[in-house]
Amino acid sequence: MQIDLLQEARRQAEICNACRYCEGYCSVFPSMHAGRAFSDGDLTQLANLCHNCRGCYYACQYTAPHEFDLNLPKALAEVRRDSWESFAWPQPLARRFHTHGGAIALALVIGFALLLWAIRSIGSAGGDGFYAALSHNAMVAIFLPAFLLPLISLVVGLRRYWATVDGQTVRLGDIMAALSMAAKMKDLAAGHGEGCNFEDEDRFTHGRRHVHQAIMYGFLLCFAATSAGTVMHYGFDMPAPYPLWSLPKLLGISGGLLLTVGCAGMVALKLKSDPDLGDVHAWGGEIGFILLLGFVGLSGLVLYLLGSTALMPLMLALHLGAVLAFFLLTPFTKMAHGFYRLTALIRDAQRKRS
């Protein structure tokens, strides 16, 4: 990991540890105040506990022009991104996408081209609905590895993280504690429950929490839709297409709507917020990722609407191309933060119990 980023975070953490005024805001401070000196692993853990709500920036009496120049949200955001890049595997891919929105767009185009090519050259094996454009077997052949490879990559990254932050043997209770924090997005409400300082300097709002909830639950619903389809296909021999009043469709449409609206909201929020309180270098990569995720949702909805028209194969290529790019980039984009954050919360639960 980059020494200068860690050193800057350490300098700031030492000031915070002598001050402690922000202790009530989030999980970062109680964890920070448990020690006196900060190892690289400690700082990596703190960085992954922070969700960049900026409460501690606007509350800080030491921000520039003060010579102590506190900007903890930024310092932790930089260490956080650096940690994801350093732990990601394989390395040559790791350092492209967090900082380069353009690289994400390129991946999308490649995914789209690949799917178009697949539709052209493999085509249907006589299926109905979308399978009329691309056979079920071809879809599985493309998406099974596209789903599994990133998972393997994530596991490698998270194991490296766990070793760095001195993780202990995980107990069920640790996981339950972490999941309950994440499900409520407790930290995103801030210690007093009035939200983040993301839109208008020090005004607290719930906007970011709400769009984040929309994105997370939208994504989970879409994922559930696919899973439901898979179970129906293999378990009950009920292949697609499904009618509107079916589990995959209901989950998929509501998920797609939430995802699209959530991502649009998140982009709008990011445009309003001060980029200098986050990782400026990652701004393009983050926007690129949100747009990609939003595009997955939107293209899925459009595909549903145009499903019985001549535009269907083109939309299918667009949608599946975006899904492919999204899956493959998971370990190397902002998508990884969900996994790291959950891992950090598990580690924090261990700290609290010891």
Place this chain on the structure above:
Amino acid sequence: MNDATSLATSYDVAIIGGGNAALCAAMTAAETGASVLILETAPKPYRGGNSRHTRNFRCMHSGPLGPLVEDYSEDEYLADLMKVTGGKTDEHLARLAIRSSEECLPWMQDHGVHFQPSLSGTLSLARTNAFFMGGGKSLVNAYYRTAQKLGVDVLYEAHVTHLELNDNHIDWIDYTHDRADHRVTAKSVIVASGGFQADTDWLTRAWGPAAQNFLIRGTPYNRGVVLADLLDQDVDSVGDPTQCHAVAIDGRAPKFDGGIVTRLDCVPFSIVVNKNAERFYDEGEDVWPKRYAIWGRLVAGQPDQVGYVIIDAKSLDLFMPSVFPPLKSDTLEGLAAEMGLPADKLRTTVDTFNAACGDTSKFHPTELDGVTTTGLTPAKTNWARPITEPPFYGYSLRTGVTFTYLGLKVDENAQCSTPSGPIKNLWAAGETMAGSILGQGYLAGFGMTIGTVFGRIAGREAAAYAN
């Protein structure tokens, strides 16, 4: 609002200062429908004076209230105050502040302040002091938001230079903004511009040349300009200029605005020497919070107004970390070199101290443990353990001034006066009138109590007069 030309030329209430007292006055006055102007000399990032450095306020309560546990009665509060001020307290005004503090807490919440449980390392205050979540700057931010919602006009970088006093009436206010002179009139005027501690020349006149070496813990903007202007016009004052609240802080702190992180809590576990490597006071006299303020004056009395704390490895984890890491060496001689102390003299002082230490088996870091030296002057009467275990650590100490006491004399309506009677339209709140209550000494969290209580009173009275 950043532009003097967009202001009205006349207001019901004009308030000088932009800290806690000013904001409490502004919100209270605006809630009655009065038009209110805040003139704050600091630029926006530094708005809020010393209030932006605070962390809690002291609050009377019967039964749990907000973050506060158990009870804290009026009499106990007053007794605590009398203890630290040695009885130099205006009991009538003090009781008024204490009694009103209880209703302040919910009022503060209604105006946007969030509280949090007592911070780690400060559990002893969980009953008496309510901590602001995010500290004083977040309180100040919340109040500015509420004030602006109530229609209060705020002008930053508006430096008030003069209040024109004629026949016990303030006729107008002069201020500079954007390199130009401006004048505004108001039916009522509230002074909430703090003490004069950031004016080193004034401190030097009161304290002598030693004051040049004092550090100022809070804002560089409280230079007492308005206070001096009013004193020149014979407005009644209280307190004397040599009284200030001062503590011993890390000698490497910046000249201004170092705030809370520069405090050092290690004195009870140390020996403290002057630049000649001689001890000069009992480091173990009492638990640290109670001695905190004494050491500011002790260090001010030493040559070059500097002290040096020496501890060894076994004490390093017994106190809250401070912002700068300690100097460190494997030998005392090495530490002396790093600190610029005479090495042989330091060796003698430490050896003499170590030889005077006795049985340390009763050592207890958070209680008066009676582990004392024998036959040593000055004695160390608690926590006296020999300094033997390398590495050795050192901090330099300087006097850090929190605020000055010389201020405007007010009555129970926060109203100012001259020898010929009350000034019809002038009130004062906060640090600038704290001397009306505190003659000397200080009780943690009482500054914000005074500012909140008297800010609200001043706002109410000023608005009533204007309407």
